Amino acid sequence: MGLRLKKTIALVGLMGAGKTAVGTALARKLNAPFLDSDEEIVKAANMSIAEIFERDGESFFRQKESQVIARLLQGRPAVLSTGGGAFMSETNRREISRNGVAIWLDADLDLLWARVRHKDSRPLLHTADPYATLRNLYNQRRPFYALADLTVKADPRYSVDEMAGAVLAILKTRPDVVEAM
Ligand SMILES: Nc1ncnc2c1ncn2[C@@H]1O[C@H](COP(=O)(O)OP(=O)(O)OP(=O)(O)O)[C@@H](O)[C@H]1O
Ligand SMILES: O=C(O)C1=C[C@@H](O)[C@@H](O)[C@H](O)C1
Ligand SMILES: [Mg+2]
Numbered sequence: 001m002g003l004r005l006k007k008t009i010a011l012v013g014l015m016g017a018g019k020t021a022v023g024t025a026l027a028r029k030l031n032a033p034f035l036d037s038d039e040e041i042v043k044a045a046n047m048s049i050a051e052i053f054e055r056d057g058e059s060f061f062r063q064k065e066s067q068v069i070a071r072l073l074q075g076r077p078a079v080l081s082t083g084g085g086a087f088m089s090e091t092n093r094r095e096i097s098r099n100g101v102a103i104w105l106d107a108d109l110d111l112l113w114a115r116v117r118h119k120d121s122r123p124l125l126h127t128a129d130p131y132a133t134l135r136n137l138y139n140q141r142r143p144f145y146a147l148a149d150l151t152v153k154a155d156p157r158y159s160v161d162e163m164a165g166a167v168l169a170i171l172k173t174r175p176d177v178v179e180a181m
Contacts, residue, residue, distance in 0.1 A: 003168075004178065005078070005177070009171070011103055012087040015137075016111075017154065022105060023081035027078070030178070034078065037065055037069050037086060065083055065085075065092070066092055074099070101150065101177050103149065103150045124137070
């Protein structure tokens, strides 16, 4: 039995939650397009996110991020992986709820840290104590992520594909988002 996506699913959560990895697997399961706001910004600017932060600053990045998210939400229903900070913006939250459904991939701090610690592609973690920075972001941002329509708790034992399956199981309880065909 196939499933048809009726609205765009926006995945939200901190760096390392799996928005990109799980989103890619979920889109495959739903036979839907996969979009990643970070990736779209990188393509349009022809620069990495770290380079954009360095050259133009975070607030410029946030403006571009809002524009890209608004544009991507206008297309046909898709799985949209958002940047880790996108859901902090009230404008972005409103756009997402008007046009789609937000799902928080909720991973514990230690799991997030295990996944991001060896990569230097995340400019916000270019600090003297990146673990403390991640912990601060985790504490500041959880109340905002909790505003998402749905939450899927990440289990450290899950593979990417199993986590995508857990998201799909929750989506099946939402006939306004997916329908059997
Ligand atoms: N069960 C799992 N769920 C999600 N990611 C997993 C899992 N197991 C391993 N990973 C790995 O953890 C990393 C998650 O990072 P990913 O880039 O998907 O996060 P993100 O939420 O998109 O972060 P960012 O906000 O920085 O873009 C990937 O390298 C992924 O392969
Ligand atoms: O958590 C954040 O604020 C960010 C997460 C990444 O997805 C990128 O959007 C960027 O590195 C900022
Ligand atoms: Mg990502």
